[in-house]
Each structure stands twice: as C-alpha cells, then as structure tokens.
Amino acid sequence: MFEKLLYHIVALNLWRKKHLSQNTFIIIVAALVGALGGLVSSVLKKLTHLVAHAVQSEAVGQNKFYFYLFLPTLGLVTTVLYVRFFIRKHQFRSGIAPILEKIRKGKSRLDIHNTYSQIITSALTVGMGGSAGLESPAVSSGATLGTTLGRLFGLNYRETTLLLACGGAAGISGAFDSPIAGMIFAIEVLLPTFSLPAVTPLLISSAVASVVSHLLYNQPLFVNISKAWAMQNFWYYVVFAVLAGFYTVYYGYTNERIHKFFGNIKNIYLKALIGGISLGVLIALFPALYGEGYMNIQKLMDGNFSSLLGDSLFVKYQNVTWAIVVYALLTLWIKTIACAVTLSSGGNGGMFGPSVVIGGLMGFIFSYSVNQLGWGHLNVTHFIVVGMAASVSGVMHAPLTGVFLSAEITGGYALIVPLMVVSGIAYFINKGVRGYSIYTKNLLVEGDFQVTANRDFNLLKGIKVKHVLEDDFPVFKSSDIILDQKSKIILSKRSLFAIVDEDNRLLGIATLEQLLEAIYNPEELVNNHTFGDFTQPLSEWVNDRTPMAEVLEIMDRQNLIYLPVVNQEQKYLGFITKQAIFNKYRQRLIKQSGQYMTL
Missing domain, CATH: 1.10.3080.10 (Clc chloride channel)
Incomplete structure (x- = not known):
C-alpha cells in the first residue's frame, strides 16, 4: 500500500511541475496544511475535553478534591509511559523551542510521529489536570504536517520551512479561532527573518485552519467586548x-x-x-x-x-x-x-x-x-x-x-x-x-x-570547521631536504606550507617567500638544510571541533587570514582561511534570508 501511495505522490508531483507554477503549488499546499492544521486543533481540543469530562464526571462534592490529588499524577505517568513505549525509536520533545532549534540549524524537518503523539500526550496531560495549554502541541502537529508535505513533494529548504510556519500558524489559528494572530505568530516567532511574499501562504493557511476549526469545534473561548475604553x-x-x-x-x-x-x-x-x-x-x-x-x-x-x-x-x-x-x-x-x-x-x-x-x-x-x-x-x-x-x-x-x-x-x-x-x-x-x-x-x-x-552567531554556529577545511596545502616533513623538493615548491599554487614530523603531527609552517629566497641563495642552503631549519613555530591553531565563532575571534585577535587545523592527536588536517569562512557564511545567509517565494 505504501508503494502505491508513493507512486501516486510521484505522479502528482510530475503533473504539478508540468501544469502549475511553483508559487501556485505552494499556495495550494499551504491551504491543505491549513485544513489539516485546523482538523488537528479541533481533534486535540475535543479529545482533551472528552478526557477531562470523563475523569471529572466522577468528581462530585468533597470527592473532587481527592480526584484532584491523584489525577495529575495519573496524567503525567500515562504520558511518560506512552512516550517510553510507543515513541522508542524517536526523540520526543514538547513546546515551540524544538521547532525553533530545527529552523535555526537549517533542518526544517520534524519527525512525523509529532502529528499524533503531540495530540495524545497533551490530551492526557491537560485533560487530567496538567496546568498547561494546548496551543504548543497544536503548533507542533501543524508544523510537522507542513514539513512532511514539503518533503513528500521534494520542496527545498526555504519552501519546506515556509510550510512548517504555515502549519504553526494553522495550529494557533485553529486552537484560538484567531487567524490573524496565527499568521503573526508565525512571522514573529517562527520566521522572524521572513520575506514579505511569505505572508500570502501564511494568510491562506491560517484562514483555512480557522474555518475548519470553526466548523468542527465551534466553542469560542471568551465573550465579545464592544464597550470602548475610557x-x-x-x-x-x-x-x-x-x-x-x-x-x-x-x-x-x-x-x-x-x-x-x-x-x-x-x-x-x-x-x-x-x-x-x-x-x-x-x-x-x-x-x-x-x-x-x-x-x-x-x-x-x-x-x-x-x-x-x-x-x-x-x-x-x-x-x-x-x-x-x-x-x-x-x-x-x-x-x-x-x-x-x-x-x-x-x-x-x-x-x-x-x-x-x-x-x-x-x-x-x-x-x-x-x-x-x-x-x-x-x-x-x-x-x-x-x-x-x-x-x-x-x-x-x-x-x-x-x-x-x-x-x-x-x-x-x-x-x-x-x-x-x-x-x-x-x-x-x-x-x-x-x-x-x-x-x-x-x-x-x-x-x-x-x-x-544575533543572527550572525546563529549562522556561524551552523558552520563547522570540516565545511571550510582546505587540505590542498603542500605538506613537508621537517627532515626533508629543501633542494629535493625544489620543483614542488616552485610550482606550488599556495604561498604557505605545513611542516610535520614523521607521525604527521604539525610542527609549524614555512612561507613560499622564505623558501624561494633560500633556494636561489646557495649560501642559505649549505650543508643541505631541511625544512625543519626554516620552520616557523605556531602561535595559534585550531582543531576540527573548534566553534567557528572562536576561529574568527582568534583570527581577528591575531590579525590572521589563515589558521592550521589539527585533530585531537595534533595531527595535521589542513588550513582554514577567512575567505573560505566568509564564502560559506554568504551561502548560508542567502539560504536563510532569501525570498521564500517570488510572487
């Protein structure tokens, strides 16, 4: 059955690429996410209130105080047991923070179990007295629906993130019956660096969610206020x-x-x-x-x-x-x-x-x-x-x-x-x-x-040393004779060389200018000098786990444009340059700040 469903999804994807523009398709999917988000919010509210009514129907008179004493414990333990035994293969996290973490790390993918596990666990927790709200679980379920559809249709990171935000907006809209607040929540909390064209899918998703929720669970939270303020x-x-x-x-x-x-x-x-x-x-x-x-x-x-x-x-x-x-x-x-x-x-x-x-x-x-x-x-x-x-x-x-x-x-x-x-x-x-x-x-x-x-920090934190490591710098052992490596030095496209010992541990560096001067000055090369004789000891270096913000801080402090990189055993891996860091930073900045849509 799964293969048949996958076949239909692939066929639909091929059809829409031929007959629909990408922007039109995003609008349609946003509406679908909104409808599903409204449905999820309605089911969540209904299920929670059913649980609360079922357990509170027995709590009458003075007995209710005894029910209040043990019901929250039952709700929390049941929730923990459900997570422990039914979501064993996946990590379960509640609230909005895990969604923000995924977005900031450029991984707008949420485990699909959140579409139902958030509903079940929050209904158990809140229905049995837990002092919490249903809006965050609704946002998590809606956001998961959005990112799942984005993945199914092979959408890119920005489009998937937009659908994630549409799902979050639908969750708030459906939970509170407040479509404008749902859209603004998505912009302020989930997409604080949004581009203006992203508003259209958010509006559609939030509005559709409000309509669906209103049709399925029409119980307003509070009374209307019409009296003007003094x-x-x-x-x-x-x-x-x-x-x-x-x-x-x-x-x-x-x-x-x-x-x-x-x-x-x-x-x-x-x-x-x-x-x-x-x-x-x-x-x-x-x-x-x-x-x-x-x-x-x-x-x-x-x-x-x-x-x-x-x-x-x-x-x-x-x-x-x-x-x-x-x-x-x-x-x-x-x-x-x-x-x-x-x-x-x-x-x-x-x-x-x-x-x-x-x-x-x-x-x-x-x-x-x-x-x-x-x-x-x-x-x-x-x-x-x-x-x-x-x-x-x-x-x-x-x-x-x-x-x-x-x-x-x-x-x-x-x-x-x-x-x-x-x-x-x-x-x-x-x-x-x-x-x-x-x-x-x-x-x-x-x-x-x-x-x-501090968006710069967030972008830099996502860049690892391995992403910008350059390993094409010439490497010489300290015991190598310089004249034996003359052609390699002269033909090198790099102006910097790594000097290592027999175990490939980094000892220092040598510059092209320094070595060329020695090669063309025979007096400098008497007694067949080795690279060890021209090695400059290192004042700064980083390892493959050093945070990128720390790498840049070292470069700025020492006025360096490059730094050697070693592993935990001090073995040479390559160099990291400021230019490579800035190039990777620009790529991520374009990816995060680029238009979600071009309407």
Missing part, C-alpha cells in the same frame, strides 16, 4: 503594563529554575511522580489551576468574581473582598509554578495558554484592587483582556501576536490602543531585563543557539 484611564494601563512586564520577567526566571530542578532528576518515573503529586496538592487547594484555565477567566470577565473561590476549600470566603484578592494573587503565583512543573516533569503542553490565563489574572487583580481601594473606576474585563496581551508579549517576545490574539479571541478591537501600549511596554521590559523569550532562553541555556537579534 481615555481617562490611560495612565492606569501604563502602570499596569510596567507591573505586568516585570511579572513576565519573574515568570521566565521561575520557569528556568523549575526546569533545572527537574532536569537533575534522571529517573523519568520519579520525575513524573514528584511532579504529579505536587500538582495534585496545588490543584486541590487551587482548583482554577486544573487544565487550561480559560473557564475561570471567562467567569471573571462575566463579572462573577467570587467564582474563583467557588469550587475551592475556601468557598465560605467567596464573598469577602480581601479574600478574593489574596486568593487571586496566590492563584496567579501558583499558576506560574504549576505550568513549569507540568512541563518539566514529563507532561506535554504549552506555555501559550498559561500565559493567557496568567495575564488575565494579572489584569483582574490590578483593576479589581484599584476599584476596591477607591483609587479609580476601571473596567475589569478590559484589564483582563490587556493583561492577556501583556503576558503573551512579555513571555514570548511577540507583541503583535499578543495584541491581535487578545483582540480576536475576545472581540476586543475597541481596546486596540491599550492593547498596543500595554503589549509594547511589557515586551520592552522583558526584553531589556532578560534579553530572550521563554522559548529561546531555554535553547541558549542548552547552548544550541542565540536568538535572531
């Missing part, structure tokens, strides 16, 4: 943006510390048990932490402020103003911790959803507190919405995504000015303090790459 509250938005920006900084640092803690636990089952039990206790005390948490934000937007304590052990305090504020503060803080615990202990999900919830809680706490203290009269719903934008902008360094996502999922286009102001300030603060988004910071800690702001 100009006299402008400075409250500014103050809130500053506070929210610094909280996103705290969010990032907390996430790193918790990931580091669980990273030191090598036993995956022990890690899942510790994480699950910790989550169970937290959710029993703060039921709003269960799953995505959007329902709790919706209730706050509806003005039902006491609902935050309604399903908790502290329900008797739900009408006490100070108790609502304190409990909301604790929920905000614990939500930050719970999300990191979920993802660090073996669960699958994303930080996108929790960022939205955390932002909503920040907006609620700020506006509700100001109103209760009598300092102003703020629209709580409006601040919940701008809080979402602030959190997404700061945490992910995606201010436009934050603005349009919040506006689309709430219909809050009347708040476009406060959304822009708050998102910009939060992004500026987080970027100024941390420098990196929550995705790219993890990769930086792992040493995989630096962010796009």
